[in-house]
Every structure is written in structure tokens, then in C-alpha cells.
Amino acid sequence: MVQSxxxxxxxxxxxxxxxxxxxxxxxxxxxxxxxxxELASTALPVGIVVFAAAFAFYYGGMIAAYxxxxxxxxHGVIVGVTSFAVSPLLNLGASAxxxxxxxxxxxxxxxxxxxxTGVLFVVVLAASYVGARRGESLHAHNEKVTRDLERRRxxxxxxxx
Numbered sequence: 001m002v003q004s005x006x007x008x009x010x011x012x013x014x015x016x017x018x019x020x021x022x023x024x025x026x027x028x029x030x031x032x033x034x035x036x037x038e039l040a041s042t043a044l045p046v047g048i049v050v051f052a053a054a055f056a057f058y059y060g061g062m063i064a065a066y067x068x069x070x071x072x073x074x075h076g077v078i079v080g081v082t083s084f085a086v087s088p089l090l091n092l093g094a095s096a097x098x099x100x101x102x103x104x105x106x107x108x109x110x111x112x113x114x115x116x117t118g119v120l121f122v123v124v125l126a127a128s129y130v131g132a133r134r135g136e137s138l139h140a141h142n143e144k145v146t147r148d149l150e151r152r153r154x155x156x157x158x159x160x161x
Contacts, residue, residue: 007067011079015060061128065135076132
């Protein structure tokens with residue numbers, strides 16, 4: 001159980017780190033240099049966030065699947081699901097500290113925001129699933145290589161005596 005939680009946490013933290021790095025460290029300064037501060041009023045930031053989420057959760061799902069003790073694909077997908085489940089809890093805590101309201105969904109009152117959130121959820125699930133499949137295949141490949149190396153090592157040791 002601890003290994004499963006650890007694998008999913010690895011995936012979440014990697015996805016959040018890559019996502020923040022892509023959005024705030026690489027993409028945003030470049031776009032801000034070309035478009036200035038008025039970039040926030042366009043649809044371009046939404047596309048950037050969706051791309052960054054797909055990119056980040058692909059790798060998050062991959063590392064979770066690779067490090068999981070069993071059911072690797074499921075662990076990879078849980079990275080995306082858990083991230084969306086934890087987000088309202090963090091918003092609830094932040095909104096309770098900032099104001100007296102306890103509404104974690106205060107920014108989801110418009111149909112556009114709900115649509116963007118739904119698209120983001122589907123993209124995150126799809127990317128983490130594809131990443132989980134990749135992590136599963138990487139783990140299987142590395143296990144096969146390790147078994148082959150061990151078999152060769154034991155056959156050399158048996159032939160040398």
C-alpha cells in the first residue's frame with residue numbers, strides 16, 4: 001500500500017513540477033516578451049495550460065506506472081484523478097484562509113470555465129493513461145533486460161568454475 005501511494009505521489013509531484021516549469025518557466029516569459037501583458041485576455045493561455053497539463057501528466061503517469069508495485073496502468077491514471085480530486089480541497093483551504101467563504105468552486109460559475117475544466121480533465125486523464133502505458137512497457141522491458149543479464153551472469157559463473 002505504501003509503495004502504491006508513493007508511486008502516485010511521485011507522479012503527482014513530477015506532473016506539477018513539469019507543468020509549473022513549462023507554464024511559468026519556459027512558455028510564459030517567451031509569450032510575454034512577444035505579446036506583452038495583454039496576453040492574459042486571449043485564448044492562448046488556455047491552450048498553453050492544456051498543452052502543459054498533457055505534457056506534465058504524461059510523464060506523471062509514466063513514473064507512477066513505472067514505480068508502482070502492481071496494476072501499473074491504474075496507478076498512472078490515478079495520478080490525474082487524484083490531482084483533480086485534491087484541487088477542490090486545496091481551494092477550500094485557501095479560500096477559508098483568504099476570505100470567510102467556503103466555496104472551493106467559486107471560479108467555476110460560468111459555462112466557459114466549466115468547459116475548460118472538463119476539457120482539461122479529459123486531457124489529463126488521456127495523457128496520464130498514455131503515460132501509464134509507456135511506463136508499464138518501460139518497466140516490462142527493463143525487467144526483461146535485468147533477467148537476461150542475471151541469466152548471463154549466472155551462466156558465466158557456472159562455466160568459470
